[in-house]
Amino acid sequence: MTRSAVEDLLRELTPQVLGALVRRYGRFEGCEDAVQEAVLAAAVKWPSQGLPDNPRAWLTTVASHRLIDQIRSENARREREELASAADVPPEDVPDTDDTLLLLFLCCHPTLTAASQTALTLRAVGGLTTAEIARAFLVPEATMAVRISRAKQRVKAAGSTFELPPAPEREERLRVVLHVLYLIFNEGYTASSGAVLERVHLADEAIRLTRLVHAQLPDDAEVTGLLALMLLTHARRRARTTADGDLVPLAEQDRGAWDADLVAEGLDLAKSSLSGTDLGPYQLQAAIAATHAVAATAADTDWRQVHALYLILERIAPNPMVTLNRAIALAEVEDPQAGLAVLKELEEDERMAKHHRLLSVRAHLLELAGERDAAYEDYRRAAKATASSAEQRFLEERARRLRG
Amino acid sequence: MQFVISMHINPAVLDALTDEERQALGQGHGEFLEGLKASGELIITQALVDPSQAAVVRVHDGQRVVTDGPFLEAKEYLGGFYLVDVEDRDRALELAAQIPDAAIEGLGVEVRQVLFSDGQLEA
Numbered sequence: 001m002t003r004s005a006v007e008d009l010l011r012e013l014t015p016q017v018l019g020a021l022v023r024r025y026g027r028f029e030g031c032e033d034a035v036q037e038a039v040l041a042a043a044v045k046w047p048s049q050g051l052p053d054n055p056r057a058w059l060t061t062v063a064s065h066r067l068i069d070q071i072r073s074e075n076a077r078r079e080r081e082e083l084a085s086a087a088d089v090p091p092e093d094v095p096d097t098d099d100t101l102l103l104l105f106l107c108c109h110p111t112l113t114a115a116s117q118t119a120l121t122l123r124a125v126g127g128l129t130t131a132e133i134a135r136a137f138l139v140p141e142a143t144m145a146v147r148i149s150r151a152k153q154r155v156k157a158a159g160s161t162f163e164l165p166p167a168p169e170r171e172e173r174l175r176v177v178l179h180v181l182y183l184i185f186n187e188g189y190t191a192s193s194g195a196v197l198e199r200v201h202l203a204d205e206a207i208r209l210t211r212l213v214h215a216q217l218p219d220d221a222e223v224t225g226l227l228a229l230m231l232l233t234h235a236r237r238r239a240r241t242t243a244d245g246d247l248v249p250l251a252e253q254d255r256g257a258w259d260a261d262l263v264a265e266g267l268d269l270a271k272s273s274l275s276g277t278d279l280g281p282y283q284l285q286a287a288i289a290a291t292h293a294v295a296a297t298a299a300d301t302d303w304r305q306v307h308a309l310y311l312i313l314e315r316i317a318p319n320p321m322v323t324l325n326r327a328i329a330l331a332e333v334e335d336p337q338a339g340l341a342v343l344k345e346l347e348e349d350e351r352m353a354k355h356h357r358l359l360s361v362r363a364h365l366l367e368l369a370g371e372r373d374a375a376y377e378d379y380r381r382a383a384k385a386t387a388s389s390a391e392q393r394f395l396e397e398r399a400r401r402l403r404g
Numbered sequence: 405m406q407f408v409i410s411m412h413i414n415p416a417v418l419d420a421l422t423d424e425e426r427q428a429l430g431q432g433h434g435e436f437l438e439g440l441k442a443s444g445e446l447i448i449t450q451a452l453v454d455p456s457q458a459a460v461v462r463v464h465d466g467q468r469v470v471t472d473g474p475f476l477e478a479k480e481y482l483g484g485f486y487l488v489d490v491e492d493r494d495r496a497l498e499l500a501a502q503i504p505d506a507a508i509e510g511l512g513v514e515v516r517q518v519l520f521s522d523g524q525l526e527a
Contacts, residue, residue, distance in 0.1 A: 113491050114491060115489075115490075115491055116444075137489070138406070138489075138521060139447055139489045140447060140448075143444050143445070143446060143447055143489060144444070145444075146441065146442065146443070146444035147443075147444030147445075148444075150443065150444055386519075387517045387518070389519050389520040392519070
């Protein structure tokens with residue numbers, strides 16, 4: 001079995017084994033460490049020695065032993081005695097339930113920061129090693145290790161239990177889970193030099209985890225909407241940058257390079273997410289992505305529909321970035337001046353007025369309006385304000401084009 | 405997101421500190437560093453030698469010319485930095501305020517986001 005096939009299998013088994021252990025022993029933080037150790041041992045062993053007869057049972061047994069060792073070394077006498085008997089009865093190998101969702105609720109506990117939620121989710125549910133997560137987020141492994149262990153201590157301190165949150169907060173907790181998956185996807189989507197591969201891998205991982213949630217909650221319209229949004233966005237990945245890593249805006253992308261299978265699946269999901277009565281931000285963003293996906297060329301885009309969808313999104317989830325996107329759509333439906341008028345309101349907020357996204361959108365609209373000098377100035381200011389080097393190159397290129 | 409929090413030191417101000425103040429400054433950095441390590445936000449910190457030990461390198465017609473001393477004759481010099489990975493800009497500003505230099509008149513603490521990075525992280 002190849003190394004990457006083993007890694008895929010380990011990622012799939014990680015939440016199942018962890019779920020079984022937590023059900024058996026409680027203490028999420030200790031179980032998580034034990035499972036990680038078992039997974040690391042398997043990653044070394046299996047590619048050379050072949051798979052054991054029952055990989056999941058192997059992992060469960062090894063992880064249980066690690067956990068017992070760990071507790072022994074903690075030197076807690078009473079627990080040691082209690083667990084001595086428990087160790088004789090390892091957890092049932094075949095879980096009768098999929099614990100992915102329960103684990104996600106723990107990892108995305110609201111007392112954690114977003115950075116900790118994403119790291120813990122990738123390790124405990126995604127089955128990634130600390131080293132892989134550290135590389136993906138461009139921080140040293142030691143930094144990531146501390147972050148993960150602290151996150152687990154915090155989950156423990158919050159007194160979380162391994163069960164679904166009570167009904168009144170379940171909806172809200174699920175939104176946090178979806179937000180974390182969305183953040184992981186975005187992290188993977190923001191290509192940055194030197195780390196492009198690792199980050200693409202994060203987007204794949206986010207999609208894989210969102211598929212797991214969707215399998216558990218097929219009727220949740222926002223889960224379906226988020227999965228659709230990810231697939232429709234990920235479908236454009238090859239068209240989104242040049243071989244040199246330069247950004248290609250949507251209007252200039254080679255639509256033939258979009259991944260047709262992902263587009264088809266994303267469109268189906270987007271459609272089904274809108275079939276019910278619920279309407280949430282991911283469904284709307286998926287609907288916008290779907291509108292772009294069905295346009296054969298940029299000129300064929302149904303901007304009227306895009307604008308209407310942004311208008312609804314702005315109402316249910318107000319956010320300056322949504323307003324900026326609506327301004328672009330309105331400029332296409334009416335004229336650049338209409339788009340610029342929308343920006344006027346945002347400019348009243350001092351911090352927003354200096355934001356690189358506002359500056360770059362205004363530059364784009366000014367360019368469409370034929371105000372080349374003003375557009376040039378805004379592209380340059382936007383390039384100075386961004387913290388992404390790929391975007392900076394793109395904005396500087398736009399500015400240069402106006403002077404060329 | 406990653407930020408460099410840099411300390412801009414003024415040798416004259418540092419020289420004028422009492423022993424107790426200097427000790428408190430060192431201790432403050434020690435505690436700050438421990439806190440950053442414990443929170444999982446530290447990537448690396450480095451302190452630089454005295455600006456008098458700096459050298460400025462220029463190339464004229466392909467020939468290297470090295471001048472001892474700092475590039476700018478200024479009152480403040482880059483003394484060192486913390487490279488941190490934090491949740492957002494507000495957290496970086498909050499951390500900067502914990503650096504003891506920030507409370508000493510004449511010393512400066514500056515916060516800037518990282519635009520590009522490459523190289524070995526396990527320094």
